[in-house]
Amino acid sequence: MPAPSGSVRAVIVTVGDELLLGHTVDTNAAWLGGELGALGVRVVRRYTVSDEEPEIRWAVRDAMGAADLVLVSGGLGPTPDDVTRDAVAGLLHRPLRTDPDVLESIRARFLEAGMQELPEPNRRVAQVPEGARKLPNPVGTAPGLALETGGALVVLLPGVPRELRSIIEGSLGSLLSRHFPGRLPPTLSRTLHTSGIPESLLAQRVRERLPEGTGDVRMAFLPDIRGVDLRLTVTGMDPVEAGRHFEELERKLGPILDPWRFHGDRGDLADAVVVALRARDTDLAVAESCTGGLVAKRLTDIPGASDVFLGGVVAYSNEAKIRHLGVDAGTLERHGAVSADVAQAMAEGVVRAFDAGAGLGVTGIAGPGGGTAEKPVGTVWYAAWYGGRCAVRGERFPGDREAVRERSAQAALMLLLRLLEGRATDASASRG
Ligand code: ATP
Numbered sequence: 001m002p003a004p005s006g007s008v009r010a011v012i013v014t015v016g017d018e019l020l021l022g023h024t025v026d027t028n029a030a031w032l033g034g035e036l037g038a039l040g041v042r043v044v045r046r047y048t049v050s051d052e053e054p055e056i057r058w059a060v061r062d063a064m065g066a067a068d069l070v071l072v073s074g075g076l077g078p079t080p081d082d083v084t085r086d087a088v089a090g091l092l093h094r095p096l097r098t099d100p101d102v103l104e105s106i107r108a109r110f111l112e113a114g115m116q117e118l119p120e121p122n123r124r125v126a127q128v129p130e131g132a133r134k135l136p137n138p139v140g141t142a143p144g145l146a147l148e149t150g151g152a153l154v155v156l157l158p159g160v161p162r163e164l165r166s167i168i169e170g171s172l173g174s175l176l177s178r179h180f181p182g183r184l185p186p187t188l189s190r191t192l193h194t195s196g197i198p199e200s201l202l203a204q205r206v207r208e209r210l211p212e213g214t215g216d217v218r219m220a221f222l223p224d225i226r227g228v229d230l231r232l233t234v235t236g237m238d239p240v241e242a243g244r245h246f247e248e249l250e251r252k253l254g255p256i257l258d259p260w261r262f263h264g265d266r267g268d269l270a271d272a273v274v275v276a277l278r279a280r281d282t283d284l285a286v287a288e289s290c291t292g293g294l295v296a297k298r299l300t301d302i303p304g305a306s307d308v309f310l311g312g313v314v315a316y317s318n319e320a321k322i323r324h325l326g327v328d329a330g331t332l333e334r335h336g337a338v339s340a341d342v343a344q345a346m347a348e349g350v351v352r353a354f355d356a357g358a359g360l361g362v363t364g365i366a367g368p369g370g371g372t373a374e375k376p377v378g379t380v381w382y383a384a385w386y387g388g389r390c391a392v393r394g395e396r397f398p399g400d401r402e403a404v405r406e407r408s409a410q411a412a413l414m415l416l417l418r419l420l421e422g423r424a425t426d427a428s429a430s431r432g
Contacts, residue, residue, distance in 0.1 A: 008180050010036050011045045011063035015056055015074035015084050016159060019048050028073045028157075028164055035168055039176060040187040040235055041069060051075055056087035064152040068180065074159030076142040078121040084156055085127060085145070092149060094129035102126040102134065106141045135171040137163050144168075146175055153179050185236040190246045192253075193267045194260040195227030195414050202228055205256045210249075217245050225403055226410045229267055230257075262417060269413045270298040276420040277308035282357030282386070284416075286312035287325050287350035289337065290364040290380065294409040310354045315346065325349030325361075336375065338363050340392045343381035344430065351385050351432045358386040358420065359432070362412045364397075366404040380408045384416040390430035391419050 012032050018024040026048060033043050045066055049055040056075070063070040075084030089096050103126035107118045125142045128134065135144030135155070140163035145156040155175070157164045176184055194202065199221050206219070216237065222229040232249060234242045250257075264272035277284055286295045296312040299305050313324050318337055321327040327345040335341045346361025364380030371377035376396060383392040393415055397407040418424040 006183070007185075008041045008069055008176070008183050009044045009067040010041045010069040010071060011047070011067040012036075012043060013047045013049065013056070013059045013063055013070065013072045014159075015049055015051060015072065017050050017081070019074075020050055027161055028159065031161070031165065032071055032073070032168070035172065036069075036071075038187060038189055038233070039173060040185045041176070051081040051083060053083050053087040053090070056084055057091045060088055060091055060154065064149065064154065068152055069176070070152050070154045071157065072154065073157045073164055076125065076145075076156060076158045078119075078125050080121075082124075085124075085129070088147070088154060088156060089129040092129065092147060092154070094131060094147065096127040096129055098123065098126050099128040099134070100126075102128065102141075102143060109141055133175075135167050135175070137167050138170065139163050139166045144171065148179070186238075187233060187235045188237065188239060188242040189231055189233040190250075191222075191267065192230040192232070192250065192257060193227060193262055193264060193269075194230065194257060195262060195269055195410055197228065197260045199223040199228045202230075202256075202260075206230075206253065209253060209256050214249060215245070217249055219249075225399075225406045226269065227260075227267075262414070268298075268302070269410060269417065271302055273413050273417050273420070274299065274302050274305050274308055276417055277358065280357075280420060282420075283308045283310050284358045284360070285310045285350045285354035285356035286360040286362075287321075287346035288312060288314050288360075288362050289316055289321070289346070290366045291362050291405050291409045291412075292316070294405055295360060295362060295412055298409055298413065310356050313350055313353065321346065321349075324353065326352065338365055338375055338379055338381055340381050340383070340394055343383040343394075344385075344390050344392050347383040347385040347390060348430060348432045358384070358416065360384050360412050360416055362408055364404065364408055366401045366408075368401060378404050380404065380411070382408065382412040382415060384412065384419045384424070384427075385430060385432050386416070386419045388429060388432065389419065389424075389427040390432075391415055391424035391427035 012029050014026050014029050019026045029046055036043050047059040049059045075082045110118050133146040137143045142158045144167040147154045218233045220231040232246055262269055262272045288295055293314050299309045315321040315325050318332050322329055325346050326349040331341050343361045343363050347359040351359035362382045365371050365377050367377035378397045381394045397404045
């Protein structure tokens with residue numbers, strides 16, 4: 001049995017054949033791990049099991065022996081392979097009963113969607129094990145279900161990531177503080193976003209800068225393809241004191257982080273660019289070759305960005321670069337499509353075409369074919385134009401086609417941000 005005091009231990013169980021077959025990447029487990037960590041819960045194990053009742057029962061029984069909290073994701077829907085509810089109700093000897101409130105809210109959703117009747121299978125979603133606490137699902141039909149067992153607290157969650165997140169964000173904190181009083185140390189964190197510096201190099205520079213360590217602040221490096229986040233966390237500290245610790249560390253790390261750091265909503269660099277464009281009362285157009293519209297997608301992912309993002313041109317062929325962006329045929333001939341001169345001509349051309357205040361041009365070899373000894377796969381040139389100045393960079397990005405495109409889009413956005421901020425020191429005069 002888990003210890004009744006000390007830190008709360010958790011096991012995450014994700015259910016679904018699609019996870020085991022690799023058709024779906026298990027983002028729920030990763031996301032839940034981050035959320036639990038931030039709440040001061042220690043995740044000690046993780047299981048992924050198929051949509052079969054015996055497998056689910058095995059995992060949940062085992063998890064209950066190892067942890068105070070068991071989070072189960074997936075298999076709460078209406079289809080025959082959604083058997084998590086039955087498996088756990090059976091394991092805990094809790095009869096399933098149709099919950100009239102849940103049934104009513106499901107019926108209302110169906111009516112709203114223009115359907116006359118609630119299909120029979122969907123009534124299953126309204127079945128709730130005896131004694132379960134319902135956790136509201138603001139974006140779907142199946143509520144989360146929390147079951148106290150005398151030992152572990154077992155929480156069942158829908159597999160759809162958006163629904164799972166919305167339930168957890170709304171309910172988990174209060175559920176845990178009620179269920180584990182005094183066992184969750186208040187945990188506060190701050191995340192610093194960087195892009196363009198590899199994790200190993202960043203970690204080395206941080207170590208050199210802070211040979212004495214980070215004191216009471218735990219530091220985690222969270223890399224993904226777009227950059228590295230640095231998460232600072234303190235536990236059991238009041239918010240004012242925690243704020244002081246964070247400020248102090250940020251000040252010390254400033255000289256290291258500054259060239260790479262950006263401030264964007266949810267760590268999104270495109271968001272930082274949109275904010276910077278607004279602050280300068282200017283607008284942007286983009287010219288893309290190897291990224292095929294990815295930069296434009298990143299910008300249009302942000303609701304309301306139309307006040308500063310005018311649009312873009314995907315100019316994949318030389319012909320399109322000449323015709324739609326006014327790139328000089330001789331420049332293409334002399335330097336090749338993947339070159340500093342063409343990236344600059346694309347940025348300048350799209351500024352002219354859209355009469356924009358700022359422009360981006362990206363051209364590269366995403367692979368797997370098309371590389372040469374002189375310009376291997378991953379070679380990308382990108383240019384940013386703003387206020388009569390143009391900054392141009394060339395890089396060789398690692399990874400497959402998708403990775404090269406992601407990294408190119410991110411690097412181009414970063415260059416533009418720095419140019420807008422007046423920090424792209426190598427920018428030179430350009431007529432645009
Ligand atoms: P539904 O009502 O849609 O049936 P559910 O609770 O039964 O919800 P599942 O059927 O298991 O959930 O999954 C629904 C969707 O969520 C599927 O598209 C699935 O690929 C996705 N999904 C399930 N589990 C995960 C996971 N661990 N990580 C990411 N996506 C997931």
